[in-house]
Amino acid sequence: MRKQTLKRLVLGLVQQTAALLLLVAIAAVLFNSYLAVDTADGTKVYELSPLDAETEFEDSVIFHDLFRSAVSDILQLMVIKGEIETNDQFDPYKKIDITKFASAKSGGVDCTVTAVYELEDLIKWGRYGVEYTDRIMSMSDFVNYFGPVTSPEHFKLDGDGQLEFVAEAEQTVEEQDAVLRAIEAIPESQRTDRLEDLAFTYFVKESAQDIRVSREDDGTITVYFPMIVNRYATVDGEKQLTAHASNWVDYIALQNNLELTVNTLAASYEQYQNCNDLYRENAGNLKYAVRMVTPDGITRTYTNVSEIENSSDNEITDYFSEYRRYLIYYPDSLEFTGNTGMTESEIYHYLKEYDYAYPDMTHIWIAVDTNYPVAGDSFYNANVVFQRIVPNIWYLIGGGILLVVLWLLIGIYLTVTAGVAYDEEDEPVLYLNGIDHVWIEFMLLAFVACIYAGRIGYDYLMDTANRVYLSHAEIQGREYTRLAAYGVFAIYGFTVSMGFNVFWYSFMRRIKSHNMWSDSFLHWLTSSFGKAVHFVVSHRNSAISSLIPYNLFLLANLAGIFAAYLLRDRGALWLLPALAAIVLDGIVGVLRFKQKAEQIDIVEGIRRIRDGEVDYKLDTEALHGDNREMADAVNNIGEGIRKAVSTSMKDEQMKSDLITNVSHDIKTPLTSIINYVDLLKRLKITEEPAQSYIAVLDSKSQRLKQLTDDLVEASKISSGNIVLNLEPLNLTELLNQAVGEFSDRLGEKKLQIIFDGSDQPGMIYADSRRMWRIIENLFQNICKYALEGTRVYLEMQVEGGRVVASLKNISDRPMNLKGEELSERFIRGDASRTTEGSGLGLYIAKNLTQAQHGEFQIRLDGDLFKILLDFPEYIRPAAEETIDEKKKVNEEDSDKAEE
The missing domain is CATH 3.30.565.10 (Histidine kinase-like ATPase, C-terminal domain)
Known part of the structure; x- marks a missing residue:
């Protein structure tokens, strides 16, 4: 039989390679469908579409979005410049009125007092962070912190003629007299407490989110009030903010305005530094000019093109109109021209956000030099990547389609020729490989497991694709990550294609050879069951043959119940199968009872042998079937234990006798040696080395005597003969x-x-x-x-x-x-x-x-x-x-x- 093994192997390798290259092409499309650009707000990621392949970069969504971001940055930068610059230079000593600044931001709290700080102090304060500390004081100390509150000018009468506290009130003489009479009407012993309660109620109502109170065990009220930690002093040298307020309401408003000012200026300064670096002159390809005429007639021009700073509006307009992408907007006359895709409503929306900083007489010119002479800015980088990627995406898609077609054509050929070989006469014959004899159910489970693994791998691929371009690593690190990601895609394509083909071609060979049933687990199960039934029926062992009566017993009961159910409408005839089933159950019950009694006797015999009666024997003549075999086994176990115990006892006795006899035999010559050594010692021999020899003999003989005594003693102890x-x-x-x-x-x-x-x-x-x-x-x-x-x-x-x-x-x-x-x-x-x-x-x-x-x-x-x-x-x-x-x-x- 001649198989096309080599040919199929080569084609299979080509097919897997096509799958590998297909996944690489898909990876290239995915990786190149995203564009990461660094802007003032951080890195932005844009998704590229193949539909953009026929457009210019200046007409793309990416360009329009970058331009909108640049316009927003410039308009915000102009506002920040007005806040922190003096004569177009950053002024760290610029005086900032915190109430005026907070009110201009539309987030400030209405306040009748203010404090003035130097700009540098506020920025540094914002970088350190605003901190608060709890001031703890009694209620009386709290309400009188800024001075006594019991004087009549702090009170007025409400519509019902009741006293109420006000921080400051303008009243007529009649109203003041009425207030004074209401105060004097309060008993003198209660007057101070009553007036302080009214003041405290007013302060808590006006600043409920800041003031916390707790009642002590003695009934007094303790006030907890968060006060800002004054890191820097005001321009007049006052470090405590409370010095600028006359009551708690004004202080709370002033404190909130200070926190807003500090945080806003710190963020603005950071934005100021970022935008200054991005949009300074000759730093990028974006050009701008913003000219403002204040109500008092002062003209300010902000631009990154120094040559037009002193030019007229028309000259500036002519200059910016020469660029291919520009925007010109005069809010005062509603004149708007441009070709950047940005609408008048969009820029108006930006200006409205900062309307407090832009006077009506404001003119704006913004353009992008589409020749991109300055390398490195966001427009240049985006254009370079766009030109490299977008025109080539269709090539990648076309190559992917060709690889899919190649993979399918090879797959169709290998499917048709799967399991086909040729004999000596070139006649086609079918064959199976080793994997084709694995149970089909297990193959299906393995195939499902591979699909699940492929799904997990797909999620990992998508995660890898996201990490490649969402990473903010350096370029070198990013290229390494991209190379590794290509390898992951390639391995995934090769593995998935190989796994699918292994299962697919195996199924095809099975279908052609008609062995789907013969090599299935269900077929093995049914055939094994048939063999088991034959084995049980033909086996002579009682343990196995008892299964047949048991199954017949169950079937007989079921048949009796079913027959009684069928004969339920035939009078008393249904009693016959029911009685037959009952008689059968009684017989089986007696047999089971007898078998259980025999098992109890066997268990009792095992217990007695366990307890030491190794000579006990079960009567096997009164037992039947499995119980008789079990009893014979128990008797043999008891006999084996008896023999083992007897042998062990003989061995221990032999050891004890051996030690005792040997020790006794040693004692006789040892006693003689000791006696002769004693006689030698009495001769008082002084010559050497004889005297040393006698000493050694004496020491060793005494040691041997001690060893002999110890052996005898140990033998008696171990044998229990003491x-x-x-x-x-x-x-x-x-x-x-x-x-x-x-x-x-x-x-x-x-x-x-x-x-x-x-x-x-x-x-x-x-x-x-x-x-x-x-x-x-x-x-x-x-x-x-x-x-x-x-x-x-x-x-x-x-x-x-x-x-x-x-x-x-x-x-x-x-x-x-x-x-x-x-x-x-x-x-x-x-x-x-x-x-x-x-x-x-x-x-x-x-x-x-x-x-x-x-x-x-x-x-x-x-x-x-x-x-x-x-x-x-x-x-x-x-x-x-x-x-x-x-x-x-x-x-x-x-x-x-x-x-």
């Missing part, structure tokens, strides 16, 4: 005895014993001989491994019904083992095993402690070695104490009689 003679025992006395007996050995290593609690009785119930062995092992361990010249701490505590003894010392070598490992057999702190010891001392001590119902713990903290012995406290019974007291009395009587 007999304990438990009796009341004072652990403190035992420890004191050990300290005395080991004092010489401890002194040799310069170890100082510190015994805390040596006078505290610690009564326990234990074997005194075994307890001495425990303590002896512990003190020997200290003598061997404690750091020379250190202290050994011995502590005894009796509390909570427990007697706890602890020994602490510093090890003379690093401890690289855990505490619990040191109490195992043949484990020594000296890993090199160069010191004396068998490695059984702590093991014997721990097990003897546990055998006497105590707890043995080893704790390591760096080189600190700590051992804890914890025993239950022995409480002598009351009857025993009575007997002891009687014995003591009798002994005392006997002593007296003898005397």
